[in-house]
Amino acid sequence: MSKHAEATIQTKKQLLEMLESRKDEMIEIRRHLHANPELSFKEEKTAQYIANFYKGKDVDIQTNVGNGYGIIVTIQGGKRGKTIGLRADFDALPIHEETDVPFKSKNEGVMHACGHDGHTAYMLVLADCLIQMKASIAGTIKIIHQHAEETPPGGAKSIVESGTLDDLDAVFGTHLFPTHPVGTIGHRGGYAMAGRTYFKLVIQGTGGHGSMPQNSNDPIVAGAHFVTAVQTVVSRRLNPFEMGVVTIGSFDGKGSFNIIKDSIEIEGDVRYMNDKTQQVIDEEIHRIVSGIELQFGVICELTYTADYPPLYNDPEVTAEVVSVLGNANDPDIKEVVEFPVFSGSEDFAYYSEKVPGTFFFIGCKPEGVEKVYLNHHPKFDINEDALLVSAKAVAHVVCNYYDVE
Template sequence: MEKLFAKLEELTDEIVTLRRYLHENPELSFQEVETPKFIAAYHEALGHEVRTGVGRRGVVAVLKGGKTGKTVALRADFDALPIQEENEVEYKSKVPGVMHACGHDGHTASLLGLAKALNSMKDDLEGTVVFIHQHAEEVVPGGAVAMIEDGCLDGVDVIYGTHLSSGIPVGEIAYRVGPTMAAADCFEITIEGQGGHGAQPHLTKDALVTAAQLVVNLQQIVSRRVNPLSPAVVSVGSFEAKNAFNVIADKAELKGTVRTFSEDTRDLIEKEIEAVIKATVAANGSNYQYSYTRGYPALVNHKEDTEFVAGLAKDVPGVTNVREEEPHMGGEDFAYYLQHVPGTFFFTGAEIAGREVTYPHHHPKFDIDERALIIAAKTLGAATVKYLQEQSTITAEPAALV
């Protein structure tokens, strides 16, 4: 393990350079062209088996160790967001309206650096490492499902992943057993009324007023329909009824999101939203259209694998604290991998100390402390090497006599 940590220390500058290059050259979900080429070329230069176009735009690279054993998969996403960067840094995005505002550039750089470090000790590696570089994590449907269907998990025994977090101090590793991130769904509602002049409201069926009432009424679902012991969120994020100042709207459109951990609660909310729409619209004599799209399922970490990573993380150089995290209502399509193979997804602290404001993910001023890149790589690397070593030992033990 010390050899791995030492090699990653040597690669620190290169990993930071990789991250900054990716940050300067972001690509949106399902529009990734140059990024997968860059990733594939890096692995090819290391002599890894590389497959491109996995699930459409993903890259899978395979490092076979000098000794036979189990197979560990490590995943990093590489898509960016449609956000104009407001940071004034030397590595600022060169693409107008697009930036890495969620840390995916760091995820990719850490995994590439780890791939190089593991490659340097491949003769001693007791198994195989699969590097899954995933496109389109930021949209629904994301890239994970397509990559799985295209075989990225074939032969994999366990999978690990991490997310750099701007809200967690550098040096901290946060984990959770079981439900960790929520199922993330979205809905769209169109209220169809009858427009008219603002001076004659009695001759109209005001879609805007109906929609406004609906926004308020939807809040009763979580507070009065869902078991308070089952976490849930219903949020309307978009309300549109464009008209002149003196025109009563004939149409209003709402868009929102639903976050849950329980499938029963998920089903309940989908039905209750429509029930509330029907009642609200009927009271105002209007019509409606409603669509509900299921996004990522809840991310559920496997107990044994999560406790394994949490146990070894405390001995990783640079890690100062390992703690259990509260569940997150954010979504993450790493959830799909965990539905197929055992594994865990944890958070690596990347908060920039001294900033007046800690900007959250998906903010135009989001950024990370680059020391977190090495900590993430070391933690993922330690989990990989130790798992392969332990499984090799178990396999090598003679069968018990009966």
């Protein structure tokens, strides 16, 4: 074995040992963040906590990146080389927490119900370890502490548009999921998570008395037709082998029982796995709306906004990550498995649109529970052993990507 290979192995060993020794710190940070959650675009104190963590460290820190409280921390290695990005999000959700933990949310109606507290906790400790070892890294690492993943337009798109990541050669991200036990790492090459579009339809009719419908144009009848018609988009306009979902989440037609309303509002979302499917659904919904105007004599105002694109994991980058983690011989990484496509959305997709990258999943199923509550549930919880697994998994990827010595 060459001296360089021996040095690389030793560097990785040192990094992993540093992470293992700081597991309790990761848990402590996660619990602090969990107790003090902040909603998307309102994460002022969380961002300050993150910035304070890096004070006095030999790194470049950029705050307020993008359209909110995004933070980019640049770790310049001891030698020239490629540049990669490591992303962790830090916003919470408008959910009243129902877990029974001593570090329960102190902010009423706000909860870290998706694991972003855990993402930030492991990333802070991993980043600090990499800073201490940066002389051994031939390249640059950009730690992306991203705000507002949960609420469109999100933080990722604006961070990409800021130009701060224009020099990236690759980008990596992880997400905690309680569907699998700790030690399981999930991957999916190609399209892995769905894109999402929000829509709102305002139907303006002509109100009147229920006893004289001939003098009105009833927007509820028109709206009911829309609800039925849009369900045919997926069943009759998409290839059966393509994934598409149209959901009506709100139908605001509340009024008096004997009055024909003047207007109503309908809101919903659309999910799809590629741009072609998105275009088909887009065109069909607009066509249905135009037809409703003609058929019912109403005026329709359709807001149709694409929020997050489908998340595409570069197949070559993903395969390399799978190989690295599958052969890591790490006791904390027990299995690396292919996950199914998720119909949920993730604005990490904006990073992987710009540069090759992959977004993989970390099992965090709590021990000893009869029922597992998924992300965004008021009783969502994680097994905190998954924080070390997250940190070590990304560390393996970093050490493989860089020429360390």
